[in-house]
Amino acid sequence: MRIVVAEDDALLREGLVLLLGGEGLDVVAAVGDGATFLDAVTEHRPQVAIVDVRMPPTHTDEGIRAAVAARRDQPDLAVLVLSAHVEQGFATDLLVGSARGLGYLLKERVGRVATFLEALRRVAGGGTAIDPEVVAQLFARRRAADHLAALTHREREVLGLMAEGLGNAAISQRLWITDHAVHKHIRNIFAKLDLPVGADSDRRVAAVLRHLEATSGAT
Amino acid sequence: MSTGALPRPGLLAILRSWVVAAAVATQWLVLGLGTALLALLTVVVLLLVAALCLIGLGLLLVGPALRLLRWVADLERRRLTAMGHATVSPYGPLPRGWGQVLRDVRSEVSTRRDLGWLLLHATVGLLLGLLPLEMLSNALQELSTPLWWQLAPGQATVLGGFVAVDTWGAARWGVVTGIVWALLWLLLTPQLARGQAAPGRRLLVPHPDQDLTALVARLGATRAAALDAHAVELRRIERALHDGTQNRLVAVTVLAGAARQALARDPASAEPLLERVQDGAELALAELRSVVRSILPPALEADGLPGALAALAAQCAVPTRVDVTVPTRLPVSIEAVAYYAVAEALTNVTRHSTARDAIVTVQQRGDHLWVEVADDGVGGATVGQGSGLTGIRDRVEAHDGTLEVHSPAGGPTLLRVVLPCG
Numbered sequence: 001m002r003i004v005v006a007e008d009d010a011l012l013r014e015g016l017v018l019l020l021g022g023e024g025l026d027v028v029a030a031v032g033d034g035a036t037f038l039d040a041v042t043e044h045r046p047q048v049a050i051v052d053v054r055m056p057p058t059h060t061d062e063g064i065r066a067a068v069a070a071r072r073d074q075p076d077l078a079v080l081v082l083s084a085h086v087e088q089g090f091a092t093d094l095l096v097g098s099a100r101g102l103g104y105l106l107k108e109r110v111g112r113v114a115t116f117l118e119a120l121r122r123v124a125g126g127g128t129a130i131d132p133e134v135v136a137q138l139f140a141r142r143r144a145a146d147h148l149a150a151l152t153h154r155e156r157e158v159l160g161l162m163a164e165g166l167g168n169a170a171i172s173q174r175l176w177i178t179d180h181a182v183h184k185h186i187r188n189i190f191a192k193l194d195l196p197v198g199a200d201s202d203r204r205v206a207a208v209l210r211h212l213e214a215t216s217g218a219t
Numbered sequence: 220m221s222t223g224a225l226p227r228p229g230l231l232a233i234l235r236s237w238v239v240a241a242a243v244a245t246q247w248l249v250l251g252l253g254t255a256l257l258a259l260l261t262v263v264v265l266l267l268v269a270a271l272c273l274i275g276l277g278l279l280l281v282g283p284a285l286r287l288l289r290w291v292a293d294l295e296r297r298r299l300t301a302m303g304h305a306t307v308s309p310y311g312p313l314p315r316g317w318g319q320v321l322r323d324v325r326s327e328v329s330t331r332r333d334l335g336w337l338l339l340h341a342t343v344g345l346l347l348g349l350l351p352l353e354m355l356s357n358a359l360q361e362l363s364t365p366l367w368w369q370l371a372p373g374q375a376t377v378l379g380g381f382v383a384v385d386t387w388g389a390a391r392w393g394v395v396t397g398i399v400w401a402l403l404w405l406l407l408t409p410q411l412a413r414g415q416a417a418p419g420r421r422l423l424v425p426h427p428d429q430d431l432t433a434l435v436a437r438l439g440a441t442r443a444a445a446l447d448a449h450a451v452e453l454r455r456i457e458r459a460l461h462d463g464t465q466n467r468l469v470a471v472t473v474l475a476g477a478a479r480q481a482l483a484r485d486p487a488s489a490e491p492l493l494e495r496v497q498d499g500a501e502l503a504l505a506e507l508r509s510v511v512r513s514i515l516p517p518a519l520e521a522d523g524l525p526g527a528l529a530a531l532a533a534q535c536a537v538p539t540r541v542d543v544t545v546p547t548r549l550p551v552s553i554e555a556v557a558y559y560a561v562a563e564a565l566t567n568v569t570r571h572s573t574a575r576d577a578i579v580t581v582q583q584r585g586d587h588l589w590v591e592v593a594d595d596g597v598g599g600a601t602v603g604q605g606s607g608l609t610g611i612r613d614r615v616e617a618h619d620g621t622l623e624v625h626s627p628a629g630g631p632t633l634l635r636v637v638l639p640c641g
Contacts, residue, residue: 111472
């Protein structure tokens with residue numbers, strides 16, 4: 001897997017490169033700002049870009065803008081955005097088009113190497129990875145909470161993992177339940193929330209997130 | 220004196236206190252005479268300008284005339300304040316351009332009140348200023364008439380010049396009228412001084428309404444500025460924690476993850492990663508300490524600015540001389556910024572300059588605090604991303620101060636922070 005890393009903090013950038021290299025992944029470039037990142041993407045044509053949100057010069061949303069620009073040039077480039085804290089606006093900005101090949105994770109998730117690599121592979125494969133914190137915040141909004149009251153505890157867990165972008169198999173593994181049980185829960189959730197049932201997992205994520213966004217009120 | 224009552228002051232003491240009071244009042248009246256003459260001059264100038272306005276030319280002079288009016292009125296305010304009637308200047312900034320000046324003259328309450336004072340002071344004030352001089356000179360002249368009337372026949376007069384003195388009898392009368400003049404001077408002068416000050420005390424203070432609105436506006440502005448500085452300061456702390464400490468800790472987490480991964484595969488390869496983990500944690504600690512120190516250094520509270528800076532210099536690896544000339548304690552926030560700037564500057568000196576000597580100079584000049592850190596090192600310091608200088612600049616600008624860095628390659632380096640502290 002060819003990867004470009006854009007992260008302005010030198011220590012963290014080095015850590016990422018070491019970690020990914022240790023897993024046998026091919027980091028073709030590691031850069032520290034948005035402009036250099038775009039050059040690197042054009043030059044190396046990676047499959048995945050791991051991008052920090054805040055980078056020089058303004059330290060606001062350079063990473064998001066660079067990622068959006070890179071996706072315009074290479075629509076099938078998978079982008080995993082790393083952020084120091086959850087900014088709801090950025091997550092939904094990214095999902096405006098399609099959630100295909102997109103990830104939004106808090107930086108510290110990288111330390112849980114196995115889970116991080118799972119998310120990275122999912123994004124690289126065209127899936128979605130949304131940070132549990134983002135999902136938790138969407139769940140916590142009052143209107144969303146009212147809406148989700150009809151769901152059982154287990155169904156809410158499943159919905160959360162779906163929103164994070166996990167597939168059925170991953171969900172069954174995570175919750176220690178059978179594939180069949182996951183299927184049953186998902187059917188119930190979609191019926192209760194009146195969502196269209198679809199087989200495609202990334203469209204499913206988008207539908208779930210849009211539903212959560214819509215029911216969570218003004219951001 | 221068994222009753223404990225105060226001893227009655229003697230007649231002489233009473234007389235002396237009256238003379239002192241009359242002399243002081245005379246002094247104020249003479250100063251008032253000065254402002255009254257200036258007021259008279261200003262009336263003439265204003266009339267001329269008004270006349271010139273009829274042919275258009277005067278419009279250009281309205282601005283300068285207004286400035287003259289304000290100058291004279293302010294002189295009188297200073298006199299009144301010195302007399303013990305605190306009189307604050309009510310003006311906003313001077314308007315620019317004659318259109319604005321005209322609008323200002325029409326709308327500004329204080330200008331109209333100034334004009335009222337000007338007319339009163341140029342006339343009544345002038346006369347009141349002349350009276351005590353007249354009384355004094357009459358008293359002296361007539362008291363001394365017996366001594367000299369024979370030397371200047373036909374010229375000696377009493378009662379202020381109304382009665383000619385040509386006999387010894389008349390000359391003796393001079394003594395009587397002289398004493399009357401002196402008594403008049405003694406008794407009336409304090410009243411005259413009060414009378415001369417009255418128009419100014421009424422008209423040169425801000426109008427009651429204007430006073431409140433101006434006060435509210437001023438308080439509003441300073442409060443907004445304070446809140447602003449506070450918000451900027453919070454933002455700075457948030458940025459420091461976020462971009463510094465938090466990033467370090469994230470890196471530590473990531474490196475720890477990588478180390479665990481390496482442990483599982485090849486324990487020997489984990490060692491360098493663990494070392495980096497430790498480095499990262501230490502960096503995070505150092506940055507956290509620096510953020511905490513930047514909020515409010517404990518040494519500052521205990522020892523004040525001079526003591527805290529001396530302690531900083533003593534800890535500095537480069538020999539550092541400290542020279543602090545600050546007469547009083549300054550606002551805590553200003554002291555904190557000054558301390559922080561010196562601490563960061565000395566850190567830079569130690570880390571980058573290879574200097575042999577450094578000098579820290581802190582001076583209060585008027586309502587500004589000047590903080591200078593100079594070293595004889597290699598120079599080349601710039602305010603840019605990640606350098607401690609950026610932190611200083613952000614902090615200083617939050618308090619409306621300025622940061623200058625003169626650091627040519629090859630040195631020496633001079634860092635100057637100027638902070639308003641009034």
